[in-house]
Amino acid sequence: MAIEERDPLTGHKTTGHEWNGIKELNTPVPRAVYFFLIVTTIFSLIYWIFMPAVPLGYTYTKGILGYDERDVVRRKLERAALEQGPWRAAIEKQGFDAIEADAALMQKLREAGHALFGGNCAVCHGIDARGNAGFPNLAAGVLNWGDSPEAIQETIRVGINSPHPDTRTAQMPAFGKDDMLPRADIKAVIAYLRDIGKSGSDHAAMTQTKGLEIFQNNCAACHGDDARGQVALGAPNLTDASWLYGGDLQTIHDTVWHGRQGRMPSWENRLGAVDIKILAAYLHDLRKER
Amino acid sequence: MLSQLTKGERQGALTILLAMSLLGVAIAAGGRGDPIATHGFLIVILSLGMAVPVMRHLFDPEPSSARLRSYYDDPSKAGIVLTMAWAAFALFIGDWVAWLLVNPNLTFDGAWASFGRLRPVHTTGVIFGFGGNGLIATSFYVMQRTSRARLADQFSPWFVLIGYNLFCVLAVTGYMLGITQSKEYAEPEWYADLWLLVVWVVYFILYLRTLSRRQEPHIYVANWYYMAFIVVVAMLHIVNNLAVPVSLVGAKSHSLFSGVQDALTEWWYGHNAVAFFLTSGFLGMMYYYLPVRAGRPIFSYRMSIISFWGITFMYMWVGSHHLHYTALPQWVQTLGMTFSLVLLVPSWGSAANALLTLNGAWHRVRDDATLRFMMVAAVFYGLTTFEGSFMAIRPVNSLSHYTDWTVGHVHAGALGWVAMITFGAIYASVPWLWKRERMYSPALVELHFWLALAGTLTYVFAMWNSGVIQGLMWRTYTENGNLAYSFIDSLVAMRPYYIARAIGGLLFLLGALAGCLNIYLTIRHAPLASDAEGSQSKPLYGQPAGGSLQPAE
Numbered sequence: 001m002a003i004e005e006r007d008p009l010t011g012h013k014t015t016g017h018e019w020n021g022i023k024e025l026n027t028p029v030p031r032a033v034y035f036f037l038i039v040t041t042i043f044s045l046i047y048w049i050f051m052p053a054v055p056l057g058y059t060y061t062k063g064i065l066g067y068d069e070r071d072v073v074r075r076k077l078e079r080a081a082l083e084q085g086p087w088r089a090a091i092e093k094q095g096f097d098a099i100e101a102d103a104a105l106m107q108k109l110r111e112a113g114h115a116l117f118g119g120n121c122a123v124c125h126g127i128d129a130r131g132n133a134g135f136p137n138l139a140a141g142v143l144n145w146g147d148s149p150e151a152i153q154e155t156i157r158v159g160i161n162s163p164h165p166d167t168r169t170a171q172m173p174a175f176g177k178d179d180m181l182p183r184a185d186i187k188a189v190i191a192y193l194r195d196i197g198k199s200g201s202d203h204a205a206m207t208q209t210k211g212l213e214i215f216q217n218n219c220a221a222c223h224g225d226d227a228r229g230q231v232a233l234g235a236p237n238l239t240d241a242s243w244l245y246g247g248d249l250q251t252i253h254d255t256v257w258h259g260r261q262g263r264m265p266s267w268e269n270r271l272g273a274v275d276i277k278i279l280a281a282y283l284h285d286l287r288k289e290r
Numbered sequence: 291m292l293s294q295l296t297k298g299e300r301q302g303a304l305t306i307l308l309a310m311s312l313l314g315v316a317i318a319a320g321g322r323g324d325p326i327a328t329h330g331f332l333i334v335i336l337s338l339g340m341a342v343p344v345m346r347h348l349f350d351p352e353p354s355s356a357r358l359r360s361y362y363d364d365p366s367k368a369g370i371v372l373t374m375a376w377a378a379f380a381l382f383i384g385d386w387v388a389w390l391l392v393n394p395n396l397t398f399d400g401a402w403a404s405f406g407r408l409r410p411v412h413t414t415g416v417i418f419g420f421g422g423n424g425l426i427a428t429s430f431y432v433m434q435r436t437s438r439a440r441l442a443d444q445f446s447p448w449f450v451l452i453g454y455n456l457f458c459v460l461a462v463t464g465y466m467l468g469i470t471q472s473k474e475y476a477e478p479e480w481y482a483d484l485w486l487l488v489v490w491v492v493y494f495i496l497y498l499r500t501l502s503r504r505q506e507p508h509i510y511v512a513n514w515y516y517m518a519f520i521v522v523v524a525m526l527h528i529v530n531n532l533a534v535p536v537s538l539v540g541a542k543s544h545s546l547f548s549g550v551q552d553a554l555t556e557w558w559y560g561h562n563a564v565a566f567f568l569t570s571g572f573l574g575m576m577y578y579y580l581p582v583r584a585g586r587p588i589f590s591y592r593m594s595i596i597s598f599w600g601i602t603f604m605y606m607w608v609g610s611h612h613l614h615y616t617a618l619p620q621w622v623q624t625l626g627m628t629f630s631l632v633l634l635v636p637s638w639g640s641a642a643n644a645l646l647t648l649n650g651a652w653h654r655v656r657d658d659a660t661l662r663f664m665m666v667a668a669v670f671y672g673l674t675t676f677e678g679s680f681m682a683i684r685p686v687n688s689l690s691h692y693t694d695w696t697v698g699h700v701h702a703g704a705l706g707w708v709a710m711i712t713f714g715a716i717y718a719s720v721p722w723l724w725k726r727e728r729m730y731s732p733a734l735v736e737l738h739f740w741l742a743l744a745g746t747l748t749y750v751f752a753m754w755n756s757g758v759i760q761g762l763m764w765r766t767y768t769e770n771g772n773l774a775y776s777f778i779d780s781l782v783a784m785r786p787y788y789i790a791r792a793i794g795g796l797l798f799l800l801g802a803l804a805g806c807l808n809i810y811l812t813i814r815h816a817p818l819a820s821d822a823e824g825s826q827s828k829p830l831y832g833q834p835a836g837g838s839l840q841p842a843e
Contacts, residue, residue, distance in 0.1 A: 019435070029590065040632040044631060051620070060621040118776020119778075122776065
């Protein structure tokens, strides 16, 4: 059955079998194959002796080195705490003015702030902190709840319209959708808003007396008689060029008609107090750099 | 094709198709309000669509018994056409999601078009649609030739091929509908899994029956690999998909495993899918088509044995290297890592066996793009297995894990090895199956080869770069102990590589489309071979040479 032939090219014999024209040479396995099989196997056996390897029911062989991943992580965390400890303590203890006056400390703070911001804030506010529609520009824009480092720190801590007990709360009612104002009044008040936007809040120049009246009765409680907003209530200044959701006619209409209930999460339980302080100082610093 | 089936086989097919359509109606009716209902309708449409032509040929006369004197290749032909169709579809989706990563706004508002749903459409489409059909089509071809026996019957190969494609269609449409059990490469839900199990058992039995009818004293090595592919995939599929459906008329099910056990089961499955689906099966393909095309004997029978058993034994253990530095106990990680290192030796044994077989035929590699496809596949197989063992080393893995390096590694294997060997095998077998002298345009085969190679290299180099950069950015600290980069910084840094990757994918897709065109033209227009298949295949046992293998049509 098996008729062995000699392959003229290699000089090796075939196995004597043939499958639809395919033959196989009976070439011996190259020594390198055995060599590396033995080397890798011996390496594995040694590795098993030194490292955790073999299961034994409820436990396993721990290996001569006693290597334990939890230990490694613990040591790394300890070392990191040691490296970061001094300057983080300095940030924790000092006030914002003192921190900002210390150039070396600010360098460390900027590095940490960049990583914290990128990992936690950038998803809404953008990697350059310049915001998106509905998410304020933190690098250059107006901040409705105040732009002192202390105010920023508090906003990060409690969030806006968040489940945190101390949350900052600001709800703009849906004047149109909830039938609080007729459509004509909404149009009038928008016309008034556009007007003060153009001419500053020069009330004497106001021609939109109906709009002014509606504003005084419905909006001024939060946005103030002069429409310049109130930081304590998170109510934005309506006379400047900064608009959180957009200053075009359609967007202002949507805002008045549907209301706004923007949200920012509270970070107190996710970031520690020092990280929040770092972020507040980082943002305050970012705003100064302009 | 249908009149080649016996009356009994046609009646059986019709019965099954009608039963399937009834099952589809039941699913559609029972599953109202659940996405499974759409699948019910789909099953009804597909099975009735196939029942119509069967009914039209139901009363055709019995086929001539002369057919039994030749190999049964109709399912292989259909399988190759399906392979190329899946390649075109799934590579297109792959390139689409690659551009989606470059520009995330490039999506439609529909949920179906989100990255999370389209990505499994791509992976299932290429692995199961393209790869699986290629394996089924070539395995039917190879098992008959190397056994010198006709397929054991004419019905089960069609059941396997069509049933398998129904599974693939249920899978990819399911993802777009939001049906997934969230296990990578095992996303289809319980009912699709059960259906695949039935198909797979029929495939296994068909293979055994055909082998047992063989007229050769020994089983050729290609068949070992195909058998390992079928047996182990069945085992993996059953264990990893053990789940309890919430309702018999609902898509949702709950896995039997949870937590780290679930993760380990999943990656035992996942890595052995790489091993036994994407390696064993395609090694079987290589062991047939490469020596035939090169006209050379296999370099070493003994190396085949060592490599086969090495791969089969070692791969089973290495899945845990996907879970380094996780909640998985470290001793399991140790086992995964060390077995991965030993595994390199038999893997390179297979690659070397393929490349050394080409000794004495390198002039053919130079002149014949089809053989060059197979040669490059063997080279990429060697490269990828080396890279895989390297990445399984824990400290290396701490850099490469979760980065694009993994994506590059997978694609070096998938594009460079799996797709290249499949295209080589298809270009070899299309003229044989359709009795053509050669492919319609050898120049198009050359074009496909260079597009595929350029696409693969572009893709893999882009992902190596982006992966290593990602890994380094994530672990870079400033001297004050701060992370130097946030995740989003690394994302911005990836963009140029994502563009390069998408271009590489596009080249690969264009090559596959050139292949589709060439295969179509070959089937339609290439000159008929004068000697039918006589020069390619020995006749079935006991038949005179030459006369027995006329085209049955």
